[in-house]
Amino acid sequence: MVQSLGLLKETPSQTAGPYVHIGCVPNFSGIEGVYPEDLGRGMVNARTRGERITVTGRVIDGTGTPLRDVLVEIWQADAMGLYNSPMETRGQADPEFTGWGRCPGDMTSGEFRFETIKPGAVPYPDGRIQAPHITFWIVARGINIGLHTRMYFPDEEAANAADPLLSRIEHKIRVPTLIAKSSGGGAYVFDIHLQGDNETIFLDI
Amino acid sequence: MPESIRNDQSPAGANFPRDRSWHPPAFTPWYKTSVPRSPKQALISLDGTVSEITGPVFGHNMLGELDNDLVRNFAKPGESPIGQRIIVHGRVLDENGRGVAGALVEFWQANAGGRYRHKKETYLAPLDPNFGGCGRTITAEDGFYSFRTIKPGPYPWPNGVNDWRPAHIHFSVFGHSFSQRLITQMYFEGDPLIWQCPIVKTIPSREAIESLIAPLDMANTIPMDARAYKFDIVLRGRRSTLFENRMEGN
Ligand SMILES: [Fe+2]
Numbered sequence: 001m002v003q004s005l006g007l008l009k010e011t012p013s014q015t016a017g018p019y020v021h022i023g024c025v026p027n028f029s030g031i032e033g034v035y036p037e038d039l040g041r042g043m044v045n046a047r048t049r050g051e052r053i054t055v056t057g058r059v060i061d062g063t064g065t066p067l068r069d070v071l072v073e074i075w076q077a078d079a080m081g082l083y084n085s086p087m088e089t090r091g092q093a094d095p096e097f098t099g100w101g102r103c104p105g106d107m108t109s110g111e112f113r114f115e116t117i118k119p120g121a122v123p124y125p126d127g128r129i130q131a132p133h134i135t136f137w138i139v140a141r142g143i144n145i146g147l148h149t150r151m152y153f154p155d156e157e158a159a160n161a162a163d164p165l166l167s168r169i170e171h172k173i174r175v176p177t178l179i180a181k182s183s184g185g186g187a188y189v190f191d192i193h194l195q196g197d198n199e200t201i202f203l204d205i
Numbered sequence: 206m207p208e209s210i211r212n213d214q215s216p217a218g219a220n221f222p223r224d225r226s227w228h229p230p231a232f233t234p235w236y237k238t239s240v241p242r243s244p245k246q247a248l249i250s251l252d253g254t255v256s257e258i259t260g261p262v263f264g265h266n267m268l269g270e271l272d273n274d275l276v277r278n279f280a281k282p283g284e285s286p287i288g289q290r291i292i293v294h295g296r297v298l299d300e301n302g303r304g305v306a307g308a309l310v311e312f313w314q315a316n317a318g319g320r321y322r323h324k325k326e327t328y329l330a331p332l333d334p335n336f337g338g339c340g341r342t343i344t345a346e347d348g349f350y351s352f353r354t355i356k357p358g359p360y361p362w363p364n365g366v367n368d369w370r371p372a373h374i375h376f377s378v379f380g381h382s383f384s385q386r387l388i389t390q391m392y393f394e395g396d397p398l399i400w401q402c403p404i405v406k407t408i409p410s411r412e413a414i415e416s417l418i419a420p421l422d423m424a425n426t427i428p429m430d431a432r433a434y435k436f437d438i439v440l441r442g443r444r445s446t447l448f449e450n451r452m453e454g455n
Contacts, residue, residue, distance in 0.1 A: 007221075008300045008439045012413045013228050014390040015236075015404060016375070019321045023313025023375055026339045029323050034278050034337050035269065062241035069325070075261065075383045085259035087381055100261035100383075107324070122255050125219075135256055139388050142238030144229035144407050146386060150256075165251055174246075194242050204223065204248035205257045205384045 013145035020071045020139060025104050040073065040102025043116045047096040050079025050117030053186040055151065058110045059138055062195030066110030070140040074101045074114055074151075076133070081120030105140075118153070118186075124164040131159035131166065138192060148203045151190045152179045169201065177201050219253030220384050220441040221300055229407035236403045237364055253384055258443075260383040263309040265343050272341050275314075275354035279337030286336035288317030288355030290431035293391070293419065296348040297378060300442030304348025310438075311341040311377040312352065319360030319370075328360055353431065359398050371398035371405065380440040391436045392418045 021029035025038040044052070055074070058066040077083050082093035084100075093099070103112040119132045131152055138147040152160055160166055160179065169175055177200045180188040192200045231243035251257070271278040276285055293312075297305040315321045315338065318330035322338050336355065344350045357372050373390045380386070392399050399405055399418065408414050416439075425433035 006302065007442065008298060008302055009227060009413070009416065010224065010300060010441050011387060011389050011416060011439045012408050013387060014375075014407075014417070015239075016377075016388045017390075018325060019313065019323045020375070020377075020388070022321060022323055022337075022339050023311045023341075023377055026313075026337070031279070031322055031337045031339060034339055035272070035341075039263075065241075067242070073386070075256070075259075077256070083255065083259035084261070085381075086262055087259040088255070090255070098261060124254055125252070130254065130256070133256065135383060137383070137386055140242065142236070142240075142242035144231055144233060144236070144239060144243075146388060147244065148384070165249075169249060195245055199244055199246050201246070202244050202248050204225070204250045205220075205253060 015141060015144050016071060016139035016146075018069050018141040020069070021104055024071055024102065028104050038102070040100060043098050043101045043114065045096055048117060049094050049096070051186060053116060053118050053188060055114045055116065055134065055180065055188050055190055056111055057180075057190040057192060058112070059105060059140070059192045060110075060194065064196075066105065067140050068105055068107050068110045070105040070110065070112070070138060072103050072105065072112045073137045074116070075099060075135040075137070076116065077119040077122050079117055079120050081122045083122075121159060126164075128164050129159070129162065131156050131163040133163075136190075136192070147194075148205050149192065149200055150178055150203065151188075153188070154179050154182050174199075174201050218443040218445055219258055220382055220443055223441060226409065227413050229409070233403075233407040236407050239407070253382070257384040258382050260379060260381055260385065262307060262381075263343060263379070268341065268343060273350075273352035275336070275338065275340045275352065278340060280335035284335045286316065286333045286355050288333075288336075290353070291356050292351060292353050292425065292427065292431050292433040293374065293436055294349070294351035294422075294425065294433060295419075295435050295437040297344045297350060297380075297438045297440060298348055299380070299385075299440050304344070304346070305380055305440055306344060306346045306348060308344040308348070308350075308381075308440075309341065309379045310344065310350050311339070312354075312374050313339045314354065314357040314374045315360055317355050317358050319358030330358070330360070356393070359396075364403055368403055369398055369401070371396045371402050376438065378438055378440065382441075382443070385440040387438070387440060389438070390417060391434075393434065394418055394420045
């Protein structure tokens with residue numbers, strides 16, 4: 001026998017189920033009057049620094065059908081590349097930007113929508129620079145453990161080419177699944193495919 | 206970060222890798238909805254960068270007075286929901302056994318008859334006019350949290366012809382890092398439906414399933430009022446960065 005490491009095991013994940021809205025966006029689900037507003041709806045205000053963008057998209061299953069009961073959360077740096085988090089040790093992020101958003105897929109179309117700002121670049125642990133990106137976390141009925149992925153920007157070709165994550169992906173054909181499409185005027189579309197030829201790259205982070 | 210060696214936990218450490226054999230896999234065909242919704246390709250591993258190590262925080266001042274009291278937060282004045290009054294309490298810990306302070310915990314559940322208050326819910330059991338089914342709280346310095354509710358009922362669901370969910374409460378938990386984000390479900394000691402549930406059975410080991418079953422906690426039961434169940438939640442731990450090379454300014 002040796003000494004015990006004494007570590008606990010992480011609580012196992014269970015699906016968010018079809019009624020995740022009740023707990024996470026109750027006003028959206030029709031439960032009004034308990035919370036003043038659903039958390040994560042507003043990420044920016046008039047004083048937030050940075051280029052305003054919108055990110056819309058759908059999460060699409062293996063039959064090509066958009067999930068209409070999905071919940072999407074995003075997490076991103078501010079315009080200077082700093083995170084509004086006590087875990088951020090590099091400086092003070094823009095206090096007018098939360099960096100975190102939460103949006104349910106529309107119950108008819110499945111579309112999610114975030115009004116945010118374009119994030120700055122942030123460093124990789126070895127000092128290289130990561131291209132501007134937004135972290136996505138997806139939960140829904142039928143998803144047993146939340147799926148992490150990232151959205152990168154189509155107008156950052158040089159930065160994307162040098163990005164430590166994108167540049168080490170073996171199957172280059174899959175890299176475009178992490179890059180949003182621009183529809184002009186700061187509007188980006190990022191569809192997430194759970195399966196199929198265009199299956200989005202998901203991350204074990 | 207200064208060059209000097211620190212004995213405390215550096216805030217910049219990445220999380221321990223997730224034990225994917227402990228969690229449910231994505232593809233679990235006995236839970237039918239997972240079939241078209243499970244990624245088929247391998248996940249790409251990414252040791253935590255600042256994007257994963259950081260995470261949002263929520264202040265206690267965002268909470269309403271009744272946010273952790275599902276018995277009262279939707280009820281009409283002077284009325285209460287039907288059902289067994291219970292307290293659920295525990296700690297949010299990390300894998301190192303440390304309490305996680307300031308963690309937002311959100312919970313949602315069916316009413317005593319197993320019916321959810323939701324537009325898409327069609328189960329014939331009635332809504333309770335005094336029960337909404339959502340609540341939230343933020344952990345104290347030692348990771349402690351508690352809330353009051355009524356015990357949810359089991360309910361049938363379309364999967365197999367005759368599948369029933371055991372009584373359960375859904376939990377959504379934030380740690381300090383976005384990579385600690387977790388959604389799970391709490392079950393109740395002694396419920397025979399736990400071992401027949403296809404969603405429970407997505408978890409590979411009995412030991413892992415048992416970590417989701419809250420024991421009845423008679424010591425913390427309030428006499429003549431509400432029984433207590435204890436449910437600790439463990440988020441991923443963080444490694445120390447003592448001997449990791451980091452460039453200046455990272
Ligand atoms: Fe449920």
